Amino acid sequence: MTGRTRRYEKRYDDLLGLFANEAAFTEIARTRGAEIAYRVDEFRPSDRAGDVIFGTSMLYPGRVGDEFIFTRGHIHAVSDRPEIYFCQSGHGVMLMELADGTIRTEEMTPNSVVYVAPHWIHRSVNVGTEPLVTLFCYPADAGQDYDIIASAGGMRDLIVDDGSGGWTRIPNPRYRPRVTGSGAA
Amino acid sequence: MTGRTRRYEKRYDDLLGLFANEAAFTEIARTRGAEIAYRVDEFRPSDRAGDVIFGTSMLYPGRVGDEFIFTRGHIHAVSDRPEIYFCQSGHGVMLMELADGTIRTEEMTPNSVVYVAPHWIHRSVNVGTEPLVTLFCYPADAGQDYDIIASAGGMRDLIVDDGSGGWTRIPNPRYRPRVTGSGAA
Numbered sequence: 047m048t049g050r051t052r053r054y055e056k057r058y059d060d061l062l063g064l065f066a067n068e069a070a071f072t073e074i075a076r077t078r079g080a081e082i083a084y085r086v087d088e089f090r091p092s093d094r095a096g097d098v099i100f101g102t103s104m105l106y107p108g109r110v111g112d113e114f115i116f117t118r119g120h121i122h123a124v125s126d127r128p129e130i131y132f133c134q135s136g137h138g139v140m141l142m143e144l145a146d147g148t149i150r151t152e153e154m155t156p157n158s159v160v161y162v163a164p165h166w167i168h169r170s171v172n173v174g175t176e177p178l179v180t181l182f183c184y185p186a187d188a189g190q191d192y193d194i195i196a197s198a199g200g201m202r203d204l205i206v207d208d209g210s211g212g213w214t215r216i217p218n219p220r221y222r223p224r225v226t227g228s229g230a231a
Numbered sequence: 232m233t234g235r236t237r238r239y240e241k242r243y244d245d246l247l248g249l250f251a252n253e254a255a256f257t258e259i260a261r262t263r264g265a266e267i268a269y270r271v272d273e274f275r276p277s278d279r280a281g282d283v284i285f286g287t288s289m290l291y292p293g294r295v296g297d298e299f300i301f302t303r304g305h306i307h308a309v310s311d312r313p314e315i316y317f318c319q320s321g322h323g324v325m326l327m328e329l330a331d332g333t334i335r336t337e338e339m340t341p342n343s344v345v346y347v348a349p350h351w352i353h354r355s356v357n358v359g360t361e362p363l364v365t366l367f368c369y370p371a372d373a374g375q376d377y378d379i380i381a382s383a384g385g386m387r388d389l390i391v392d393d394g395s396g397g398w399t400r401i402p403n404p405r406y407r408p409r410v411t412g413s414g415a416a
Contacts, residue, residue: 048342048343089315089344098283098315100317100368128276134319155233157232157233159232159234159235163276183315
């Protein structure tokens, strides 16, 4: 993206610990650890409220065991800030989760827009065979919190190959529900 | 755009009075008045501060006399709100103007991002031969003020054919400078 203020890349080695099938990940990392899994270009004019950040993301296709490759995912540090994604090419799923484990998915196909409403943890998953190219924008004061996923052992569900050319959602065996709400011990 | 909340189209007939060469416009409108000049799809989740609006714009190529076709243009009603444009395809110019008549242009080519900083009036111009497709995002509470251009007789400069396949900027003969600043009579 011409005019970007930042580019970052995640290699397979950077994704250690994120996929359920650790043996499959180890095998991939052994031979392809330095390969780029995704690349993000962003344009961030400032961090002030009332400003906007825009960027593009290229998530290469891949699987770790049955699980489709995904971006690390986050919730906004200012959690009532939304994010809008636009799919430019490829086939993806936006996997969204509330702190209480409620899950929502939305399919991403070329020219579709997905709204990640305030308070939703979100991650892009490439369920296709081509790079998933998305554009995103969000309020400049939103910030990112990645730990909300890591501390729960991942997101509640995994997006996996359904064995017949599509994708499906299955429970993540490593998921530890967050303690939320006023009734929590 | 799949998932849009609104689409609007501007036809040549809707652009009456915006181009400097009125005779040329009348001739075009006579035969092609119902033709679509540009189409905007937008996704507007809300109008609240902290939310974001995203959309796509398709501006077909064309000229009125020597002047390249453009979108109507606006300043944000909450004038310190910025806007980010991303060029998906085509060749354009973002024409920007401050209330005091200061002008800035930025070229739009595929995969480039243009930042319209707070307080800049802005308009997209298609200086190419293909549709200019841009994506835009801005804070949901920004609003639009179109009258700031109309009341000054247009923007200060016109973007015109330079006679050798490119574009150039010339003064708009109908422009009436705005009365701005504390020293104004």
